[in-house]
Amino acid sequence: MSSSAQGAVSITPGAGIRPAQRAPASGSGRDERAARARRLGVRSVALGYLALLLLAPVAMIFYRTFEHGLAPVWSAVTAPNAQHSFWLSLEVVAIAVPLNTVFGVGMALLLERGRFRGKGLLGVLIDLPFAISPVVVGLALVLVYGKTGWFGDWLATNGIQVIFSVPGMVLATAVVSLPFVARETIPVLRELGTDSEQAAETLGASAWQAFWRVTLPGIRWGVVYGVVLTTARALGEFGAVSIVSGRIEGQTQTLPLYVQDRFENFDSTGAYTAAVVLALLALATLLAMNLLTRHTRKRTAA
Amino acid sequence: MAIEVRNVDKRFGDFVALDDVTMTVGDGALTALLGPSGSGKSTLLRIIAGLETPDSGQVVIGGEDVTSSAARTRGVGFVFQHYAPFKHMSVHDNVAFGLSVRKRPKDEIAERVKELLGLVRLDGLAERYPSQLSGGQLQRMALARALAVQPQVLLLDEPFGALDAQVRAELREWLRRLHEEIHVTTVFVTHDQEEAMEVAEQIVVMNKGRIEQAGSPRHLYESPTNEFVMSFIGPVNRIGDAFLRPHDIQILPESDGTGTEALIERVVHLGFEVRVELKLHDGRDVWAQVTREEARQLELTEGQILSVRLPAPRVFSS
Numbered sequence: 001m002s003s004s005a006q007g008a009v010s011i012t013p014g015a016g017i018r019p020a021q022r023a024p025a026s027g028s029g030r031d032e033r034a035a036r037a038r039r040l041g042v043r044s045v046a047l048g049y050l051a052l053l054l055l056a057p058v059a060m061i062f063y064r065t066f067e068h069g070l071a072p073v074w075s076a077v078t079a080p081n082a083q084h085s086f087w088l089s090l091e092v093v094a095i096a097v098p099l100n101t102v103f104g105v106g107m108a109l110l111l112e113r114g115r116f117r118g119k120g121l122l123g124v125l126i127d128l129p130f131a132i133s134p135v136v137v138g139l140a141l142v143l144v145y146g147k148t149g150w151f152g153d154w155l156a157t158n159g160i161q162v163i164f165s166v167p168g169m170v171l172a173t174a175v176v177s178l179p180f181v182a183r184e185t186i187p188v189l190r191e192l193g194t195d196s197e198q199a200a201e202t203l204g205a206s207a208w209q210a211f212w213r214v215t216l217p218g219i220r221w222g223v224v225y226g227v228v229l230t231t232a233r234a235l236g237e238f239g240a241v242s243i244v245s246g247r248i249e250g251q252t253q254t255l256p257l258y259v260q261d262r263f264e265n266f267d268s269t270g271a272y273t274a275a276v277v278l279a280l281l282a283l284a285t286l287l288a289m290n291l292l293t294r295h296t297r298k299r300t301a302a
Numbered sequence: 303m304a305i306e307v308r309n310v311d312k313r314f315g316d317f318v319a320l321d322d323v324t325m326t327v328g329d330g331a332l333t334a335l336l337g338p339s340g341s342g343k344s345t346l347l348r349i350i351a352g353l354e355t356p357d358s359g360q361v362v363i364g365g366e367d368v369t370s371s372a373a374r375t376r377g378v379g380f381v382f383q384h385y386a387p388f389k390h391m392s393v394h395d396n397v398a399f400g401l402s403v404r405k406r407p408k409d410e411i412a413e414r415v416k417e418l419l420g421l422v423r424l425d426g427l428a429e430r431y432p433s434q435l436s437g438g439q440l441q442r443m444a445l446a447r448a449l450a451v452q453p454q455v456l457l458l459d460e461p462f463g464a465l466d467a468q469v470r471a472e473l474r475e476w477l478r479r480l481h482e483e484i485h486v487t488t489v490f491v492t493h494d495q496e497e498a499m500e501v502a503e504q505i506v507v508m509n510k511g512r513i514e515q516a517g518s519p520r521h522l523y524e525s526p527t528n529e530f531v532m533s534f535i536g537p538v539n540r541i542g543d544a545f546l547r548p549h550d551i552q553i554l555p556e557s558d559g560t561g562t563e564a565l566i567e568r569v570v571h572l573g574f575e576v577r578v579e580l581k582l583h584d585g586r587d588v589w590a591q592v593t594r595e596e597a598r599q600l601e602l603t604e605g606q607i608l609s610v611r612l613p614a615p616r617v618f619s620s
Binding site: 023184195196198199200202203204206209213214217218220 | 329351352353355372373374375376378380382384386387388389390391399400403404444450451501
């Protein structure tokens, strides 16, 4: 079940944000009818696919959650472990997302503006988290930061616990959601071009001033979109966090882990409720960005 | 401030953009860098601005060697070909940018911006955003933005390139008058010889990374030193190695039997100017430029055979 909740989280952002392409109106009647039929066909297939894979399962979860009224939902939401996992998820996201935002923007600048050897390789490396299974990421982190890992001794003597604790979960979450900001920012950065930055430079701006006043505002929608995707991915992360956290109830259980835990213990109401909360969080992220985008875009018409 | 460029070389990979370029722009002059695309004119402008670094050579502005100083310290105003507006800022904030990064007091900035918007005739549009302006307005905003920091030198890259013909003509005239008003040393890049002749006091003709000739528009037109300048500046007929200006070809009244025999293949009326395409008796094609009045008096018609007098053609040793 947790996997479908995760699906709802990571797929909806794209559908919600990218504006639909409208085909230009065509000329004669027959062509137009054929074009309309084609459009209708394409739309039905797309919607049908979406309904089958996404809408139906998500709707099912909502239905099952509220099947027996609000009282069981309320007690599931207020259960101490549920509460703890909710706040823990937010904590992990609140650390991992800003880290990845700064890293992603920096990486995008490096890849798009920099001139150095091995740039192509770096571009591939950034995408690696997309290609590697999160479980493998989790295992790899344990191998490096765990008790028997490379830094294990050093971390232990300095009293820092990474694996089975929040730092490890943040690391795991950061790794799996690493590429989003850079990948969304690079094309926007390319489109912005270097002219306006150079204009700022000739007007006396330092590199720092040019970045804050010209580059960053110019790429902000790409960054925002990347942050939304990162947040959604981070909220839903299961595999990597599942390994590094040790899944200690009431301690290192994030929301997706909690969903899994409830499901395995035959507490379907608990599982469904947590899944709904997860979906609502993702929805809130999306909605917040949409409102923000619409509000600012109208003003600057950029 | 005068600009001096000394022995500048610039390569991009195997491509030689500038090959030992030396030039001088006088204090307060209005100069055009003229040449076909790929001639290195934009690269030269960007090197003067500090947006590119020369491989060798020097750039001197106002007697000071600025070759190794950053663009932001050169006191240069640069207007980009596509204006490079800050799209997320209002017209006011665009123009104010240079002053606000210098942390000038707010009321001083407001006053200066107002004055500049008046100068470029954009008063009342201060709160607009670049996406709400026309090409000509964007161009003038970019100019006001560059002038806000009182540059010693104003550089414009193809300033009228992206505008339609009518706006172009207006802006040319306006740039000329603006230059008379503020008298800042100005260099602009263009591939349009007519534009260069109309606006500039001095033209530097570039080709394949080298300077072919520099001088006043009239000087270049009347005494080109090589065939590139001859054929790039003003209309030209080429007969083998020889060059003729179309307006130097004299069409004689039919009664006169002297001169070379020619067949009129086509007469094109371009308003005041009439273009007459001729085939000479030896088969060579040339065209002559006459006024509307001359064409009427000579009763030029297609298919007519008459005689023309050709001036001594110019031949350049290569």
